[in-house]
Amino acid sequence: MRVVGIAGSPRRGGNTDLLLGEVMRGAASRRAKVKTIILNDLEITPCQHCDGCLKTGRCKVEDDMQMVYSDLRQADRVVLASPIQFMGVTAQMKAMIDRCQALWVRKYILNLPPLGSKLEKKGLFISVGGRRLADLFEPALVTVKTLFRILDITYAGELLFPGVDEKGAIAKHPDALRQAFLAGQKLVEG
Numbered sequence: 404m405r406v407v408g409i410a411g412s413p414r415r416g417g418n419t420d421l422l423l424g425e426v427m428r429g430a431a432s433r434r435a436k437v438k439t440i441i442l443n444d445l446e447i448t449p450c451q452h453c454d455g456c457l458k459t460g461r462c463k464v465e466d467d468m469q470m471v472y473s474d475l476r477q478a479d480r481v482v483l484a485s486p487i488q489f490m491g492v493t494a495q496m497k498a499m500i501d502r503c504q505a506l507w508v509r510k511y512i513l514n515l516p517p518l519g520s521k522l523e524k525k526g527l528f529i530s531v532g533g534r535r536l537a538d539l540f541e542p543a544l545v546t547v548k549t550l551f552r553i554l555d556i557t558y559a560g561e562l563l564f565p566g567v568d569e570k571g572a573i574a575k576h577p578d579a580l581r582q583a584f585l586a587g588q589k590l591v592e593g
């Protein structure tokens with residue numbers, strides 16, 4: 404069982420990083436092979452809408468996204484972690500998501516499995532936001548669920564924590580990190 408965790412925050416050791424770390428630790432404790440990708444450390448050019456992928460389903464832009472495609476193909480479980488920025492996922496995460504347009508082409512134009520395999524993949528979403536608005540996570544949830552649907556990744560749930568702003572504040576939450584660890588275990592079981 405391979406789990407890829409994709410960290411979308413620019414803040415190393417920040418709140419979503421801490422949660423993602425626990426999810427991955429939980430998955431590893433159940434013998435999953437885990438890999439974490441830090442988007443902020445990568446060069447991922449935003450989609451140029453060049454239509455270069457339209458005939459092949461392959462993005463022509465040769466940057467670090469090529470490695471992310473490969474990791475997504477190999478993963479049985481995908482964990483996306485992004486804080487809320489301006490009511491959505493971070494720019495780092497959105498750039499990665501938009502580059503999945505090439506996989507949309509594979510599925511809807513070329514009639515191919517978007518990630519090359521028909522084996523079931525599952526996905527989890529982790530997010531925090533500084534405010535406590537009722538609809539704080541709604542736009543990000545729509546984006547992430549759309550991505551998972553297009554990639555044929557079954558939505559396995561989410562961990563969402565509002566009212567978490569300062570770097571590392573999630574560690575003071577009574578059980579968020581524990582929830583994350585257990586979610587990581589559950590994700591790879593069964």
Ligand SMILES: Cc1cc2nc3c(=O)[nH]c(=O)nc-3n(C[C@H](O)[C@H](O)[C@H](O)COP(=O)(O)O)c2cc1C
Pocket residue numbers: 412413414416417418419420485486487488489490491531532533534535539567568569570571
């Ligand atoms: C550019 C920017 C935009 C933000 N926009 C929002 C927002 O729309 N709503 C909100 O609740 N928090 C917002 N925040 C606060 C972050 O979601 C919050 O600080 C979060 O804990 C950061 O998580 P991290 O440590 O994983 O990066 C924003 C922060 C930044 C830097």
